[in-house]
Amino acid sequence: MNDVTVTVSGFAGNTPALHVSKDVTKDLEWTTFRVASTRRYVNDNGDWTDGATLWFTVKVWRASALNVIRSVRTGVPVVVTGRLEVDEWTGPDGGQRTGLVINATAVGVDATRGKVEFSRLVHHDTVPEGAPGSSGGLAAVRPGDGDPFGVDAPRDETDHDAEAAVRTPELVNA
Secondary structure (H helix, E strand, C coil), X not given: CCCCEEEEEEEECCCCEEEEEECCCCEEEXXXXXXXXXXXXXXXXXXXXXXXXXXXXXXXXXXXXXXHHHHCCCCCEEEEEEEEEEXXXXXCCCCEEEEEEEEEEEEEECCCCCCCCCEEEEEEEXXXXXXXXXXXXXXXXXCCCCCCCCCCCCCCCCCCCCCCCEEEEEEEEC
């Protein structure tokens, strides 16, 4: 496979937009936002000069999309790593257009440009409606049934008859 992986640092050009697509089995969420990256260099006079600005569209998928929505706003310095692709479309005038798209594997706020406060995504054990073990006549799944290797989230060992837990995320300050 000959994917081109890039890392770009720059500033968010807009607030991320959340998109939801109905898949055959579930909803698929992704977000997009634009990143402007301007190269700075020392010119012949010894002064710092801005070079050309490159614009990238960043796509982030699934649960990471929701984290980006909560973390990135217009003007926030970001670092993005992902697969570089070229998007092609027809503009309103009928002309062919192209743009650079990064399918992100990592997006972070750039701590070299300001203070960053991290909030860890913590999973709590709950049983949502309709899940195995909830009301509605579905069979209960006991702790350990879904994890033969015992590496699932820690459970309360005193409640051996507890229904199986399904992880639900909650943002907390670390």
